[in-house]
Amino acid sequence: MTENPPRRQVRPVVENPDGTTSRTPIRDGRPLLNFRSPRVTQPPQHLADMTMDERITVVKEMGLPGFRAKQLSTHYFVHHTTDPEAMTDLPKDRRAELVERFFPPLLTEVHRLRTKNGDTIKFLWRLFDGALVESVLMRYRNRITLCVSSQCGCGMNCPFCATGQQGLTRNMSSAEIVEQVIRANQVIAAGELADTSGEDSDMLGNPAAAVGSEADEEQGREPTCASGAENGPGRAERVTNIVFMGMGEPLANYKRVMGAVRRFVEPAPAGLGMGARRITISTVGLVPGINKLAAEEIPVTFALSLHAPDDGLRDEMIPVNTRWKADEAIDAAYNYYRTTGRRVSIEYALIKDMNDHAWRAELLAKKLNARGRGWVHVNPIPLNPTPGSVWTASEPAVAAEFVRRLQDAGVPTTIRDTRGKDIDGACGQLAAAQ
Incomplete structure (x- = not known):
């Protein structure tokens, strides 16, 4: 079924400093994609x-x-x-x-921003070399999630993402990634995160999918806090879920990210003793890295930031699609499911008149179902605005229709919450601004 009348199609553009725009994601002379961190001094060993x-x-x-x-x-x-x-x-x-x-100093807190009810805190950290990164701590009803950064900036150059438009400064070390969690645990222990959280609703008024809930979506179960370093009776509260959805492309810093993951899952005192399923690694589609991750035998939760099912648009929205096409990325995601048994999340930023057309929902469902049923869950995310952006989130009625088309095709779909949007701490908003 098609839309009647058909809605217009907006193409991605990049706004240049001189006021001109281009359709190709090139900014300030930076290369289209940057997979390798510049050769810079790394922090001292920790x-x-x-x-x-x-x-x-x-x-x-x-x-x-x-x-x-x-x-x-x-x-x-x-x-x-x-x-x-x-x-x-x-x-x-x-x-x-x-x-x-x-324990050489790794992170110096520059400042933090809190939401009005105090259940979300965004931290700005200065690293040893002056580079700036952010992380976001979020309390939900049954979990405490930390969104960590893995790179200073990002080399993927996605035009609708504030981090992507910064370019890549350098990769973060394993310890710099881990330290974000340790510092968050200190904040929780000090009582600086609100001790309750209200119910989150999406733009349609329905219960929203929380950041970090990917682990609980595997079998459609309610989240629990019952194992390892997770919170429970008699335990000091701490971060229960970690999502690599902060600054950077995790799979472009593969070795150091996996070093951090090993510290997260190793039993205490070698590491934090977390369950692998409570760690989510997200990627825009670096296919070799996805396949490598599947072979690690550390069954973390995996999320693919797809944002468009058709290559014509995805080439412009996600420049890495010029290297590995949408079907290749979906195939790699399906391989991750088959190898690990862990259900995959598909992240999809809903952008008004760009990628929110009903026919794209149907195409996405067709591609996912062609690989099988029960292996994937779709999380549409209303676009979070960034300063000066020419784009905005989809209209609620349009988002509702997008979700309906997916659900009618048998694809489990839940709109993601926009926690932290008022402090520029939501997905796609991290820009390390002082």
Whole structure:
């Protein structure tokens, strides 16, 4: 069934500093795509960059018994502290030296913004070299989710994303990624995140899919807080879900992202002891990276940011589509499901008159169903505005029709919430502005 009358088609444009626009995602002379981080100085090695065996080796090189590595790891991953005065089980005359070696400063808080009800906090961090990144902490009814950044900027150059228009400064280290979680846990422990959260509704007034809920969508079950480092009776609250949906393309920084993931899932005190299903890695479609992730045997939740099912539009919206087409990305997502048994999320930013046409919902459903049923869940996301953007979110009636077409085709679909939009902390809004 087609729309009657047919709605207009808006094409992506990039606004240049001189006021002109172009249809090709090229900005300030930057290359169309940037998969490699510039050669820059990396931060000093941190405990979170090391395996437990590597920590033991370093401790022994300092003339101390190997069990001190476990004690240091407990302070960091269990108690979330790097304060030498709190490490009373370590030799007093060596504490400062150990902290200097294992816990070099990685993140300096520049400022934070809170929503009115305090259930969402956006942090701006300055890294050791002056680069700026953001992360967003969100309390939901049954989870606390942290959206982490994995790169300083992004090289994917998607024209509707504030981060994508910054270009890529450098990759973040594994420890810089992990430290965002540790610092968030400190904020939670200090009582600085609101202790309750209201019900989230989407633009249609229905219950919205929460950021970090991808893990719970696998079998359509209600979220729980019952295992590992997740919150439960008698436990200090901490981050329960991590989503790689902040600044950067995670699969373009594959090695360091997976180093961080291993720290997240390793049992304490080697790591945080989180369940892999509570970690979501999102990508715009780096097919080799998706296939590599599927072979890791760490069954994280996987999300593909598709945003258009047809190559004609996706080439312009998602420049990486000029390298790997939409069907190749969907095939890789389906392979991830077949390899891991983990249901995949399809992220789809609904942009007025650009990609929200009903026929595109039908095409998306056709492509997903052609690979099978029960393997995927679609999360439409009303476009979150960025300063100076020429685009806006779809009209509610249009979004409702888009969702209806998908659901009528048997594709599970839930509109994503826009938590943090009022503090520029929602998807696509992170720009590390001071």
